[in-house]
Amino acid sequence: xxxxxxxxxxxxxxxxxxxxxxxxKVNGYPAAFFDGxxxxxxxxxxxxxxxxxxxxxxANAGGKFFTSSNSDHVIKEARLAxxxxxxxxxxxxxxGQNMTTMNYQLALALARRPGRRREIIITEIDxxxxxxxxxxxxxxxxxxxxxxxxPETCTIDMKDYRDKLSENTFVAAFNYASNGVGTINNxxxxxxxxxxxxxxxxxxxxHYALHGPIDVKKIxxxxxxxxxxxFFGPHIGILYGKKDLFSELPAYRxxxxxxxxxxxxxxGTLNHEGIAGASEAVHFIADLGKRFGRQERKTGIAGEEHLxxxxxxxxxxxxAMERYEQPLAEKMxxxxxxxxxxxxxxxxxxxxxxxxxxxxxxxxNAGRVAAELGxxxxxxxxxxxxxxxxxxxxGLDQCGxxxxxxxxxxxxxxxxxxxxxEIRRIAGK
Numbered sequence: 001x002x003x004x005x006x007x008x009x010x011x012x013x014x015x016x017x018x019x020x021x022x023x024x025k026v027n028g029y030p031a032a033f034f035d036g037x038x039x040x041x042x043x044x045x046x047x048x049x050x051x052x053x054x055x056x057x058x059a060n061a062g063g064k065f066f067t068s069s070n071s072d073h074v075i076k077e078a079r080l081a082x083x084x085x086x087x088x089x090x091x092x093x094x095x096g097q098n099m100t101t102m103n104y105q106l107a108l109a110l111a112r113r114p115g116r117r118r119e120i121i122i123t124e125i126d127x128x129x130x131x132x133x134x135x136x137x138x139x140x141x142x143x144x145x146x147x148x149x150x151p152e153t154c155t156i157d158m159k160d161y162r163d164k165l166s167e168n169t170f171v172a173a174f175n176y177a178s179n180g181v182g183t184i185n186n187x188x189x190x191x192x193x194x195x196x197x198x199x200x201x202x203x204x205x206x207h208y209a210l211h212g213p214i215d216v217k218k219i220x221x222x223x224x225x226x227x228x229x230x231f232f233g234p235h236i237g238i239l240y241g242k243k244d245l246f247s248e249l250p251a252y253r254x255x256x257x258x259x260x261x262x263x264x265x266x267x268g269t270l271n272h273e274g275i276a277g278a279s280e281a282v283h284f285i286a287d288l289g290k291r292f293g294r295q296e297r298k299t300g301i302a303g304e305e306h307l308x309x310x311x312x313x314x315x316x317x318x319x320a321m322e323r324y325e326q327p328l329a330e331k332m333x334x335x336x337x338x339x340x341x342x343x344x345x346x347x348x349x350x351x352x353x354x355x356x357x358x359x360x361x362x363x364x365n366a367g368r369v370a371a372e373l374g375x376x377x378x379x380x381x382x383x384x385x386x387x388x389x390x391x392x393x394x395g396l397d398q399c400g401x402x403x404x405x406x407x408x409x410x411x412x413x414x415x416x417x418x419x420x421x422e423i424r425r426i427a428g429k
Contacts, residue, residue, distance in 0.1 A: 009292045010324045016410050018043040018284070029377030032415035037179055037207060037356045037406035038381050039229045042277075046233060049280035053273045060269055071272055078279035079262070084311040085282045086224065087215035088240050094262035095270050095278075099206050099225045099237040100129040105265055106223060106239065107133035109251040110171060110200065111140050117170035118142050121199070123156055124149035124393050125183065128386045130173045130204035130225075142170070151393050154181045154346050162193060169199040176208035176224075177354050180387035180402065181345050184208065184352035188219045195220060200245070206230055210408070211325075211354040213318045216240050233281035234274035239265065282314065288409070289316030294323075321409040322355075328407055328416055329355035335420050341427045345394060345402060355407035361427050366400035372426055373403075378419050380405045 016022055021041040024031040033041055057070035079090035086093070096102040120134045120142050135144055145164045148157040156174070165172065172194035177184045191201045202223045205214055209226040216224050224240040241249065241261065251265045258264060293316030337344050341362040347353050361369050370382035383401040384391040391401045405419060 009294060010320060011292065012324075012410075012412065014291070015288070016412075018045070019410055020044055020047070022410060026377040027375060031377045031379060032411070032418060033379050033408065034405040034411065034415075034419065035379040035381055036210070036408040036411075037230075037404060038385065039235075040210065040232050040408050041410065042234070043232055043281075043284050045284055046277045046280045050234065050273045050277045053276035057272070057276070061272075074276050074279070075270070075272065078275045081279040081282040081310065082238055084309075085209075085214070085285070085314055086226075086238075086240050087213075087217055087311065089243060091261050092216075092240055092243055092246060094239040094241065094265050095275050096237045096239065096266060097271070098235065099204070099227045100133075102237045102239045102265070103129055103202070103204075103225055104133045104136075105251065105267070106202065106225075106249075107137060107171075109249050109265065111137050111142070112250040115170070117168050117199070119145055119166065119168040120170055121145050121147060121161070121164055121172040121174075121194075123147040123161075123174050124389050125154065125156055125178050125180070125185075126173070126175050126387065126389070127179050127204060127206065128388055129206070130175060130202065131389065134171065134173050143168075145169075147174075149390065149393055151395075153348055153351070154178065154183050154390075154394075155351065156185055156190075158186075158189075161190065165193055165197040165199065167198065169194070169197050171202055172197075172199045173202040173204070175204040175206075176214070177205075177211060178387065178390065179207035179356070180385055180390045180404070181347070181358050182207075182353040182356035183347045184212070184354060187221070191220045191222075207354065207356070211318075211322060211356075213315045216242075228274070228278035228281055231281055232284055234271070234277040236271050236274040236278055238278070241265075282310070285317040285321075286310045286313035287317070288320055289313035289318070292320040293317070294319070324409055325355040325407045325411075328411065328413060329353075329357065331413070332357055332405070332407075332416055332420070336423065339420075339424055339427050342423065356404065357406070358402040358404045360396065360399075360402060361423070364426065364429075366396075366403045368400075369403045369423075369426055373419070373422055376418070376422055378415075378422060380419075 019041045059067035059071050079093045082093045083090045122131045148160045194201045200222045203221045205226045210231045222242050229235045246261045290313045344359045366382040381404040
């Protein structure tokens with residue numbers, strides 16, 4: 001087995017000790033969590049933040065008493081943390097039930113805006129959460145135009161995207177990275193082209209949020225959504241809205257609800273304990289940056305030397321995680337690709353991708369592969385992962401879809417070797 005040089009700045013033992021779930025065993029085998037693209041495990045400090053909220057702050061917002069004041073403070077601090085995570089302002093950060101629900105709220109609100117533009121662009125590579133809400137607007141008279149994905153490279157057909165943009169385009173919706181095959185899209189270019197056409201951009205960053213720094217101002221996103229449970233937090237959704245557009249969003253709301261941002265889209269009582277946990281997840285990433293950021297970056301991070309504090313550490317933390325994960329992903333790609341009867345799906349090797357790898361084993365249903373791996377404590381996903389259009393375009397929807405393994409900063413090379421050994425066994429049957 002090929003062995004990888006370990007990053008001298010990265011303390012894997014320290015990181016693994018933060019996650020209580022990693023002590024789990026299945027049938028006597030230590031659990032290896034390759035299911036991160038469907039939701040990461042949670043560090044102890046996030047669990048503690050949720051518990052602490054429920055003990056010391058458990059009250060609704062706006063009250064003139066101790067626990068309510070504490071609750072308001074927790075939510076305010078969480079907006080600041082998430083603003084640092086995304087490079088936004090705190091009043092541009094809204095919380096909700098999950099990304100899908102928030103995107104439905106956004107789509108319905110935008111559909112109330114008067115105007116002659118009646119076309120919406122979606123793509124074949126996207127998760128259904130950034131397709132379904134827009135497809136449902138057909139019943140309101142909108143025309144949906146679907147951009148092709150190249151099934152050989154699992155990348156967006158940029159010519160088709162340009163051709164479909166027009167003076168009639170109202171919204172262009174696309175993902176930052178594919179949760180199905182790991183492809184990282186050139187969102188800055190996708191957003192620029194949408195803006196030049198006069199369209200609103202809506203970016204699904206749910207999968208990408210764990211795998212690289214996000215700067216909503218730099219990429220120029222109008223709206224961007226992500227989910228805290230994909231980067232060590234609880235199950236809540238986050239919506240960024242560019243201030244000028246967000247302020248004018250005609251969201252559906254109760255008359256008792258504030259019409260100011262970000263509250264205008266936050267219907268009902270929020271998941272306060274989940275928000276507390278999401279805030280702590282950002283602190284966890286910032287802590288990784290503070291501890292394991294490259295020494296030569298002490299005076300500057302990727303051209304953003306002006307940054308300081310938590311935002312600076314978040315960027316360093318994202319960089320540290322990817323610096324650790326990418327060599328492991330390359331090893332897994334190389335060795336999976338060499339196994340007879342295994343086919344790996346995703347972009348070309350010189351194309352940006354996350355450390356998420358999807359594959360099939362010829363003649364064996366993806367569900368069966370996942371089940372056999374699961375019996376050995378190797379946790380992978382199978383099926384379409386809600387990127388059902390992608391799986392259809394790959395011609396895999398009738399044969400169980402894909403097997404998906406994703407890396408997180410707590411995965412080890414030994415776990416990858418275990419996974420590869422079992423896949424070889426399964427493929428050799």
